[in-house]
Amino acid sequence: TKTSSDTKKYVIATDTTFKPFEYENEKGERVGIDIDLLAAIAADQGFEYELKAVGFDAALGEVSTGQSDGMIAGMSITDERKKTFDFSDPYFDSGVVMAVSSSNNTVKTYADLKGQKVAVKTGTEGATFAESIKDQYGFTTVSFPDSANMYEDVKAGNSVALFEDYPVVGDAIASGVPLKMVTEMEKGSSYGFAVKLGQNPELIEMFNTGLANLKANGKYQEILDTYIKK
Ligand code: GLN
Numbered sequence: 001t002k003t004s005s006d007t008k009k010y011v012i013a014t015d016t017t018f019k020p021f022e023y024e025n026e027k028g029e030r031v032g033i034d035i036d037l038l039a040a041i042a043a044d045q046g047f048e049y050e051l052k053a054v055g056f057d058a059a060l061g062e063v064s065t066g067q068s069d070g071m072i073a074g075m076s077i078t079d080e081r082k083k084t085f086d087f088s089d090p091y092f093d094s095g096v097v098m099a100v101s102s103s104n105n106t107v108k109t110y111a112d113l114k115g116q117k118v119a120v121k122t123g124t125e126g127a128t129f130a131e132s133i134k135d136q137y138g139f140t141t142v143s144f145p146d147s148a149n150m151y152e153d154v155k156a157g158n159s160v161a162l163f164e165d166y167p168v169v170g171d172a173i174a175s176g177v178p179l180k181m182v183t184e185m186e187k188g189s190s191y192g193f194a195v196k197l198g199q200n201p202e203l204i205e206m207f208n209t210g211l212a213n214l215k216a217n218g219k220y221q222e223i224l225d226t227y228i229k230k
Contacts, residue, residue: 011052012071013067014052014053016146019032021167041210041214055146057124060123069203071194074191085197089192094165099162099164101155101160117140118142118161119153119163166181
């Protein structure tokens with residue numbers, strides 16, 4: 001006999017565009033490291049889920065209000081977030097970096113941001129980092145719901161720089177977005193799968209066991225190699 005937990009279909013929230021972790025390919029399919037990793041872990045552990053691509057800040061809201069059971073969205077594991085979320089084991093090491101337009105030859109350090117506008121994405125570690133140094137360096141921040149809008153704002157010359165995760169900016173530059181990184185990576189952190197604090201503990205357990213299995217059988221590396229070209 002099946003118990004209700006056997007048939008439960010989890011709702012997992014994710015970001016809309018956070019390439020190479022989640023994005024829509026030319027065929028309109030949702031793909032990326034997070035998407036493939038979750039699919040492989042669910043297959044390994046035998047659970048069902050439905051993806052809800054709502055954007056990063058919206059995904060945080062979905063999980064904290066219980067509308068979604070979990071989230072995978074290149075989400076950094078931070079002490080602050082541990083007050084509201086339970087995290088899986090880390091599955092990818094990342095960190096925040098500053099990027100400017102590829103044609104900008106004047107902004108090379110945070111001090112060069114004085115009196116300028118800087119684009120950030122609501123609710124992210126990049127935004128938290130920018131807020132933490134903006135008074136010291138005398139710049140203001142402009143918030144956007146997603147990476148694409150941040151890139152546009154810098155391209156348009158409204159914001160002079162943006163703060164975003166290193167692998168995502170790297171992917172954008174490799175895909176032809178006219179940006180460049182001018183500083184070293186800041187604030188290293190790792191990505192984790194998350195649930196609301198104290199809720200769906202079995203999901204975290206299955207994610208961790210599945211992740212360990214995929215690391216052992218080579219599938220984890222295969223997924224990374226699909227999306228990160230050396
Ligand atoms: N890693 C960053 C964070 O957790 C950004 C995640 C995202 O934009 N999807 O805040």
